[in-house]
Amino acid sequence: MSDENKFDRGTALSIFSSDRLEDFIALVISLIIAASVYFFV
Amino acid sequence: MIYTRKTPALFIIGLVMLGIWWLTTSGMMAPVLNHLGTAEKYAGEITTLALYFGVVSFVLGLWAWLGKHKEGNVDYFLGTVAGGMFILIITMLVRWFLAPEIAVLGRSFGEVGETGKYIHELLGLNYIVIGIVTGIIIVNVFSVPEWAQHGVRLSRLGLKTGVILLGTLYSLAELKQLGKLSVVLVGVFVLGSVGVVLWLSKLRKVSNSMGGVLSAGIGVCGVSATVAASPVVKAKSVEIAYTIGTILLWGVGCMFVFPIIGHLMGMGYVQFGAWAGTGILNSAQVAGAALAFQPDGIETLKVAEIFNITRVLFLPIIVLWLALWYVKQEQTTQEVSVGRVVIEKFPVFVLGFILMFALSSTGIFAPAQHYQGKYFDNDIAEEDLLSTDQLAILLSQTDKIERDDQKQAFDRLVQNKKIMSIDDDDEIRGLINSGILSEEANSILADAHKHVRHEAAKIRVFRELITWLFAFGLVGLGMQITVSAMRQAGGQPAVIGGIVGLLKAVLSLIVVLLFVEETI
Numbered sequence: 001m002s003d004e005n006k007f008d009r010g011t012a013l014s015i016f017s018s019d020r021l022e023d024f025i026a027l028v029i030s031l032i033i034a035a036s037v038y039f040f041v
Numbered sequence: 042m043i044y045t046r047k048t049p050a051l052f053i054i055g056l057v058m059l060g061i062w063w064l065t066t067s068g069m070m071a072p073v074l075n076h077l078g079t080a081e082k083y084a085g086e087i088t089t090l091a092l093y094f095g096v097v098s099f100v101l102g103l104w105a106w107l108g109k110h111k112e113g114n115v116d117y118f119l120g121t122v123a124g125g126m127f128i129l130i131i132t133m134l135v136r137w138f139l140a141p142e143i144a145v146l147g148r149s150f151g152e153v154g155e156t157g158k159y160i161h162e163l164l165g166l167n168y169i170v171i172g173i174v175t176g177i178i179i180v181n182v183f184s185v186p187e188w189a190q191h192g193v194r195l196s197r198l199g200l201k202t203g204v205i206l207l208g209t210l211y212s213l214a215e216l217k218q219l220g221k222l223s224v225v226l227v228g229v230f231v232l233g234s235v236g237v238v239l240w241l242s243k244l245r246k247v248s249n250s251m252g253g254v255l256s257a258g259i260g261v262c263g264v265s266a267t268v269a270a271s272p273v274v275k276a277k278s279v280e281i282a283y284t285i286g287t288i289l290l291w292g293v294g295c296m297f298v299f300p301i302i303g304h305l306m307g308m309g310y311v312q313f314g315a316w317a318g319t320g321i322l323n324s325a326q327v328a329g330a331a332l333a334f335q336p337d338g339i340e341t342l343k344v345a346e347i348f349n350i351t352r353v354l355f356l357p358i359i360v361l362w363l364a365l366w367y368v369k370q371e372q373t374t375q376e377v378s379v380g381r382v383v384i385e386k387f388p389v390f391v392l393g394f395i396l397m398f399a400l401s402s403t404g405i406f407a408p409a410q411h412y413q414g415k416y417f418d419n420d421i422a423e424e425d426l427l428s429t430d431q432l433a434i435l436l437s438q439t440d441k442i443e444r445d446d447q448k449q450a451f452d453r454l455v456q457n458k459k460i461m462s463i464d465d466d467d468e469i470r471g472l473i474n475s476g477i478l479s480e481e482a483n484s485i486l487a488d489a490h491k492h493v494r495h496e497a498a499k500i501r502v503f504r505e506l507i508t509w510l511f512a513f514g515l516v517g518l519g520m521q522i523t524v525s526a527m528r529q530a531g532g533q534p535a536v537i538g539g540i541v542g543l544l545k546a547v548l549s550l551i552v553v554l555l556f557v558e559e560t561i
Contacts, residue, residue, distance in 0.1 A: 027205060034209065
């Protein structure tokens, strides 16, 4: 996991500091997409 | 640390995307698209996606190249765009040009034996697999460019967003059909795999923490389960890395082998989805295998994800089991806070999936009974009813139908000149698939089916978005699979992972073939 040293924020696999935060961001993006599809399609 | 690199790379990516858009809208790309046979299928995508993302890349590319950057959130988050667009343009080139070219080549060799399929279909060489392979080649042969490394870390976010949105394709009515089966099948295999890994770990004298974290990774849902279970069994970093390496190595193999076996055995979408969702260890690779098996639709992906999500739902149980097991093995009085681990580690994106599923079941995106946007409505126009001639053809075939349920649905269709219910529609589709009626009669039944099945525009858009999000995530995933990460899977964890993985794959294949019917 030496790749982690390349970034001082996030991890080698994610720009977010934790899995949980990444999950929440994914949820927010999904809700925005769902609302856009609901209103504009 | 400043993340945005002063390089023209993103600007050039923008120019390439805009170039593709311009060549397509001006008609100069037409000969290429006609040669690839994708003029109808992808022209719409190319003229919109290449334009929108091309403009974004062009503008932000200029900013990255010529602007002044300083540490902060603007630099950190906008700095990811270059890597994100790097993955995206590879996905676009593979989906629009490379994969269709390979398909053209595959078709030029003709169908393989009696399979009725071309070589590229049997090998599962579609844009998803080619994209992942491209990612693996880039990272291992050329290495991911320095300016893109920050943004490549967005790929998992893409996969999680895709999984959440996948919930929009389900409805409660449909889950009832698959729910019990997936829970029983997955439950047996999850609990069985964890048990076997723990037993083998003890047998081969692997440490309790290694065995514990490996059992969660192999039994439940790969990387996220590994991470979730690691605090409970006090796993060291190297053990987590070993487990992830083992899962990824096995998963990559499965991702390529499963679709080939599925095609060779002539498995249906539901059967393959159930097998992939049960037998493959990592969520992303379940999606990869399902899309590789069926690149032009996501029926398989949907079923695989139902099984996969069911597997994820076992996480709290497994975490609880491992905590109790670990405490017992270590004979220590040190307390392990199981409840806290469950609350803190249960993947929120799975809850997001359930939320989308609940919204979808209310009928806000499509009628509540929909199945990936397709729903039953037999309030059809007079001219869509069966004609007298068609009825005569169907009636001449009545004696061939042996199953009572199919016969009753068939009789109702003939009496009413249209399919009368969603259950009847399933029966009629089963009748068509069984191939016992004449080709002409089957064609009439297929038309009757089409007239009562409609597709919701909103779900169609969701489906396209999900496919892109998964393609994006999996190409990025490929860029994270280094040879050294694969080598880390060597040794005991790989042996145990291989034994249990193979056992799980073979047993689940047998169970799926025996108990899963090809009904949607």
